[in-house]
Amino acid sequence: SGVRVIDERTIEITIDQAKSYFLAKLTYPTAFVLDQENIEANPKNWFREPNGTGPFRMTEYKVGETLVLSRNDGYHLGPPKLAEVEMILSGGTSMLMYENDEIDVAGVGLADLDRLLDTTHSLNAELRRAAPSFSVQYIGLNVNEPPLDDPKIRQALNLSIDKQEIASIVLGDQVVPASGILPPGFPGFNEAVSGYTFDPDRAKRLMEESKYGNDPDNIPPITITTPGSFGANVSLDMEVVLQMWEKNLGIRAEFQQTEFATFLKDLNKRRFQMFDIGWIADYPDPENFLDILFYSDSSNNHTNYSNPEVDALLEKARVETDETLRFSIYSEVEQMILDDAPWIPLWYSGERYLLVKPKVQDYIQTPLIIPRLRHVYLTDE
Numbered sequence: 056s057g058v059r060v061i062d063e064r065t066i067e068i069t070i071d072q073a074k075s076y077f078l079a080k081l082t083y084p085t086a087f088v089l090d091q092e093n094i095e096a097n098p099k100n101w102f103r104e105p106n107g108t109g110p111f112r113m114t115e116y117k118v119g120e121t122l123v124l125s126r127n128d129g130y131h132l133g134p135p136k137l138a139e140v141e142m143i144l145s146g147g148t149s150m151l152m153y154e155n156d157e158i159d160v161a162g163v164g165l166a167d168l169d170r171l172l173d174t175t176h177s178l179n180a181e182l183r184r185a186a187p188s189f190s191v192q193y194i195g196l197n198v199n200e201p202p203l204d205d206p207k208i209r210q211a212l213n214l215s216i217d218k219q220e221i222a223s224i225v226l227g228d229q230v231v232p233a234s235g236i237l238p239p240g241f242p243g244f245n246e247a248v249s250g251y252t253f254d255p256d257r258a259k260r261l262m263e264e265s266k267y268g269n270d271p272d273n274i275p276p277i278t279i280t281t282p283g284s285f286g287a288n289v290s291l292d293m294e295v296v297l298q299m300w301e302k303n304l305g306i307r308a309e310f311q312q313t314e315f316a317t318f319l320k321d322l323n324k325r326r327f328q329m330f331d332i333g334w335i336a337d338y339p340d341p342e343n344f345l346d347i348l349f350y351s352d353s354s355n356n357h358t359n360y361s362n363p364e365v366d367a368l369l370e371k372a373r374v375e376t377d378e379t380l381r382f383s384i385y386s387e388v389e390q391m392i393l394d395d396a397p398w399i400p401l402w403y404s405g406e407r408y409l410l411v412k413p414k415v416q417d418y419i420q421t422p423l424i425i426p427r428l429r430h431v432y433l434t435d436e
Contacts, residue, residue, distance in 0.1 A: 074373050075381060076340040083337045084425075110135040110429040120145045124428075136432035150410075154178070159415050163408040165227050171408070183411050185420035187404035189241050189336035191233055191344075194279065194296075194399040199359045200328040201275040207265035208274075209396035213251035214258035215303035216296055218401060225292050226402070233400035236344055236389050240422070243341035245386040250393045250400055255303040262304055271305035279329040280321075283312035292401075293331055322357050330357070335424055341385040345369065349392050360397035 059067045066088070070077060080086060093106040103116055110130045115123035122142040128134045143149075143158060153161040163171060163182070171182050196203045196212070203209055218232035234250045237243055263269035281293065293310070300306045308329070313321065321327060337343050346369045347353055351361040368388045375381040392398070411418050417430045 072374050073376065075376055075378070076338075076342040076373070079338040079340040079343075082339075111140065114139075117144075132429075135429045137428065140428055153410050156412075159412040160418060161410045163410060165229055168227070168229070168408060171410070178410060181410050181413060183409050183418075183420075185407040185409060186422050187231070187238070187240070187406060188424055189238050189339070189422045190333055190404045190424075191236060191238055191400055192230070192331075192333040192402045193233070193236075194401065195327070195330045195332065195358045196397055196399065197325065197328050197358055198361075198397050202265070202267050202277070203328065205265045205267060206396055207261040208267060209399075210251070211258040211261040211265070211304060212300065212306075213396055213399050214254045214261070216299050216399065216401075217253040219253070221292050221295050222402065225295055229405045230402035231405050233403050235393060236348075236398065236400060237341055237385075238336075238403045241336065241341070241344075242339050243382040243385045245382070245389070248386055248389050248393065251396075258303055271307070274306055277306065277308040277329060278311055278327075279308050279331060280311050280313060280318065280327045281331040282315040282318040296401075323354070325357055325359055327357070336422075339423070341382065341389075342369075342373065345385055345388050345392070346373070349388075349397070358397040360392070360395065362391065362395060365391050365395075 056069050056071045059069070061067055088108065090106040093104075094101045097104065105113055107113070107127070108131070110127055110132070111124035112127045113122065114125040115121065120143075122144060124140040124142075126134050126138050143152070149158065149161040150163070150167050152158045170176055171178055173179060196209050198204060198206075198209070222228060222230050222232050231239070234246075234252075235244075235248045237245075237248075239246075259269065267273050267275075279293070279297070281290070297308050297310065300308055318330075322330060322332070334344065334348065347355050349356060349360055349365060350369050351363075351366050365388055368384055368391075372381050372384040372388070375384060393400075407420065409420060414433050414435070416432050416434055419427050419430075421427060
């Protein structure tokens with residue numbers, strides 16, 4: 056395997072096996088070609104002044120404040136229509152900034168959505184709908200940590216959450232209860248794959264069948280960790296999840312938050328017993344969920360999940376060239392993982408909303424999150 060330069064515009068990549076997902080993987084930014092001279096001139100900080108080949112160049116980056124992109128007139132498909140794009144990275148209320156004409160595009164949260172959906176609201180005409188993102192929110196269960204080392208306990212925790220009630224009452228139907236791992240509309244999604252629906256009676260039976268029995272006092276302490284500021288309030292949806300565990304199983308779980316950078320560091324070291332996080336597709340292939348997150352030796356397998364049968368099927372899917380057969384393998388894998396329950400899938404993305412100023416044309420929010428700005432242009436209001 057390796058990379059060979061054929062000419063100034065062409066490279067040849069040789070990989071260890073013929074992998075069907077490889078071309079999809081090349082669409083992710085970490086696969087983009089970099090300028091060797093740019094890196095060698097400033098090895099430690101080249102990414103603050105990158106010499107990219109896309110439609111825009113980064114001309115300013117203030118950590119936690121702003122990111123400024125300027126038109127790349129040398130872009131091989133022609134320069135973009137916008138001269139400059141500024142992204143505000145600092146905290147603050149994007150809704151207020153939008154209303155004050157400080158920004159042209161803003162995401163809309165649940166707190167503001169109801170009033171904006173009112174057709175009499177002054178900003179209703181500027182409200183845009185975007186397709187759901189290719190993402191899933193989930194609770195990861197470290198299968199090496201008691202009591203999560205017993206699959207019956209993991210299954211019971213899944214069954215004792217009424218996701219539909221939380222989605223409707225707590226989250227205003229802005230999310231879709233997750234029945235599996237791959238989100239709807241994603242390549243390889245199979246609605247026949249079945250996860251866990253709310254069934255507290257079955258949950259209690261499984262708990263009784265577990266090696267810990269049905270006495271909550273015999274259950275080792277459980278702590279769930281999420282990223283966030285120390286001392287911050289528990290998100291309401293997660294608070295309800297903990298209440299449902301206590302009500303339906305008698306299991307009381309503690310909640311803790313850690314600063315995001317620390318959270319990611321500890322997550323990668325598999326230090327958490329249980330954690331709440333989400334996964335957004337990097338590229339449109341089921342390998343990006345099932346192989347990346349559940350293969351035994353994957354660095355992103357944060358639950359310590361290991362199933363030799365799953366590993367063998369994942370290895371088989373990597374080299375399968377028939378897409379129908381390949382997706383069938385992934386469906387089998389997904390069902391096996393759900394049965395083993397190293398995750399509690401919570402929500403898929405629902406329909407998203409954003410505000411866009413009338414002067415902004417052809418702004419598209421994609422399911423892969425990364426904005427497509429090349430064709431955006433401004434008109435006179």
